[in-house]
Amino acid sequence: MTDFLDAFGRLDAQSAVVLAFALAIAFGFEVVNGFHDTANAVTTVIYTRTLKATPAVLFSGVCNFLGVLLGGTTIAFSIVHLLPVDLLIDAASRSAVVMVLALLVAGISWNLLTWWFGIPVSSSHTLIGAILGVGLANGVMSGRGLGAGVNWEKAGEVGLALLISPAIGFLAAAALLLAAKRAVPDPELYVPPPEDPSVRPPRWIRATLLATCGGVSLAHGSNDGQKGMGLIMLVLIGLLPTGFALNLDGASGAVHARDAATELRAALLADPSPIHRAEIARIDEVLDRLGSKTSLREVPHDDRIALRNLIYQVDRGLERDRDVVPEGRFAAIAAPRRQLRGAIEYVPGWVIVGVALCLGVGTTVGYKRIVHTIAEKIGKTHLTYAQGASAEVVAMATIGAADLVGLPVSTTQVLSSGVAGTMWANRSGVQLATARNIALAWLLTFPCSMLASAGIFVCGRLALR
Known part of the structure; x- marks a missing residue:
């Protein structure tokens, strides 16, 4: 509040x-x-x-x-x-x-x-x-x-x-x-x-x-x-x-988001596919914006909506690709994708x-x-x-x-x-x-x-x- x-x-x-x-x-x-x-x-x-x-x-x-x-x-x-x-x-x-x-x-x-x-x-x-x-x-x-x-x-x-x-x-x-x-x-x-x-x-x-x-x-x-x-x-x-573009609750939000983005990027690169180029590029930008921050509160006010939009676009892009990606590979990225999504999908x-x-x-x-x-x-x-x-x-x-x-x-x-x-x-x-x-x-x-x-x-x- x-x-x-x-x-x-x-x-x-x-x-x-x-x-x-x-x-x-x-x-x-x-x-x-x-x-x-x-x-x-x-x-x-x-x-x-x-x-x-x-x-x-x-x-x-x-x-x-x-x-x-x-x-x-x-x-x-x-x-x-x-x-x-x-x-x-x-x-x-x-x-x-x-x-x-x-x-x-x-x-x-x-x-x-x-x-x-x-x-x-x-x-x-x-x-x-x-x-x-x-x-x-x-x-x-x-x-x-x-x-x-x-x-x-x-x-x-x-x-x-x-x-x-x-x-x-x-x-x-x-x-x-x-x-x-x-x-x-x-x-x-x-x-x-x-x-x-x-x-x-x-x-x-x-x-x-x-x-x-x-x-x-x-x-x-x-x-x-x-x-x-x-x-x-x-x-x-x-x-x-x-105040609400990112989940500002908790002292380690940026750490969790960065870990999830890193794991998600590694999973996508492990089995490279042309359809995921855009998502990988956006994940790189997410990691760049998070830098070495610990809390999402450290993200400058003017950058918060941009960071939210990048994470949202990554998640929607992966959802759109669901029908053309093998089920086993999609399951492998489910956990880091869900954790990254938690940085923007929350309710106070x-x-x-x-x-x-x-x-x-x-x-x-x-x-x-x-x-x-x-x-x-x-x-x-x-x-x-x-x-x-x-x-x-x-x-x-x-x-x-x-x-x-x-x-x-x-x-x-x-x-x-x-x-x-x-x-x-x-x-x-x-x-x-x-x-x-x-x-x-x-x-x-x-x-x-x-x-x-x-x-x-x-x-x-x-x-x-």
């Missing part, structure tokens, strides 16, 4: 206002994400009367907070790498700031609009659509065409995860409910709870529902919280490059805590609209104990697995699809009007967020000319 305050104090008034606005929007996105997406996690415990609404959302909020703190940063930079490479390299430019503001404003606007109508859509979908919109607009404005503005390989990976996860949620939750009917043939579990509000589920099913609610909330905090971290880091790098502790607080606070407010839709409008009958447990077990497992492989998935899509799957398996019926509205919102999320972010980005770029 000291680095932030020091760098902030050196800004002129206009830049300070822009930074404050950008950070407010970025943290605000996480608050909206909290009450928009995390409502899914508390739906089952509230509507099965496992917990009353207030303790349920507080419990979920605490679990979201812990999920962010424990989740790491892999997904944060998986999202960041969807952005146009030229804007990431020039992260200290005003265009990069416009880019981040465009995708944040577009994302938070679509989330608030769908929340107002009680439609559960994916914040991940919204954010990724906004990123793609900025990338496409940047490609057109730079004269390189639509295809050049986006990292399409990474977009394909993320898009596949978002496409498959709802199907997994629907089918797995349906299968789990059918299996539960065979293994635990207790009729009480498969009928709607009594209308008497004092009646509670059996103790063991309450424990299961509490555990799955906590698990979904932890997984959501870990997965979605990282997306906000990545965007906040882009804001900080764009407006405070001297205060950002992690800030995102965690925003998600946790967001969970405790504004949840009712989405909860009502999922519990009462997807199926034609009230949610049963077994349906709630099945949907949340599948959501927890799916999101947790996505965390392990570093892919962003949608809590909203997985859990609402899971609820629909249990309604189908239980022959409870699905309300077609609600299903149609949710499906329509899911289909519109990508194009609407893309158009909104592209429009804001174009207007912002034109205003800077």
Whole structure:
């Protein structure tokens, strides 16, 4: 936090206002994400009367907070790498700031609009659509065409995860409910709870529902919280490059980076290939800039963004060559490449805590609209104990697995699809009007967020000319 305050104090008034606005929007996105997406996690415990609404959302909020703190940063930079490479390299430019503001404003606007109508859509979908919109607009404005503005390989990976996860949620939750009917043939579990509000589920099913609610909330905090971290880091790098272009934590950052660069260079030279000439030349420049420094704080302020860009270009160049390099050789450079990347891919502790607080606070407010839709409008009958447990077990497992492989998935899509799957398996019926509205919102999320972010980005770029 000291680095932030020091760098902030050196800004002129206009830049300070822009930074404050950008950070407010970025943290605000996480608050909206909290009450928009995390409502899914508390739906089952509230509507099965496992917990009353207030303790349920507080419990979920605490679990979201812990999920962010424990989740790491892999997904944060998986999202960041969807952005146009030229804007990431020039992260200290005003265009990069416009880019981040465009995708944040577009994302938070679509989330608030769908929340107002009680439609559960994916914040991940919204954010990724906004990123793609900025990338496409940047490609057109730079004269390189639509295809050049986006990292399409990474977009394909993320898009596949978002496409498959709802199907997994629907089918797995349906299968789990059918299996539960065979293994635990207790009729009480498969009928709607009594209308008497004092009646509670059996103790063991309450424990299961509490555990799955906590698990979904932890997984959501870990997965979605990282997306906000990545965007906040882009804001900080764009407006405070001297303080955040490099990982200034630790007293030996330059030593570790130099060791990694040296090992990476030796590995590339051991099996020389013409395709790696550019990367080797950049590594040489990285080593030259690091010199005999011990800490990355010793790098002059004016050189920090240049050093960051060199390391970023090395890493992206090696990633682009992945398909034409033997797998064994690529594995040999994985460790030093990852260590070198650590000099630029990091998230300060205060950002992690800030995102965690925003998600946790967001969970405790504004949840009712989405909860009502999922519990009462997807199926034609009230949610049963077994349906709630099945949907949340599948959501927890799916999101947790996505965390392990570093892919962003949608809590909203997985859990609402899971609820629909249990309604189908239980022959409870699905309300077609609600299903149609949710499906329509899911289909519109990508194009609407893309158009909104592209429009804001174009207007912002034109205003800077």
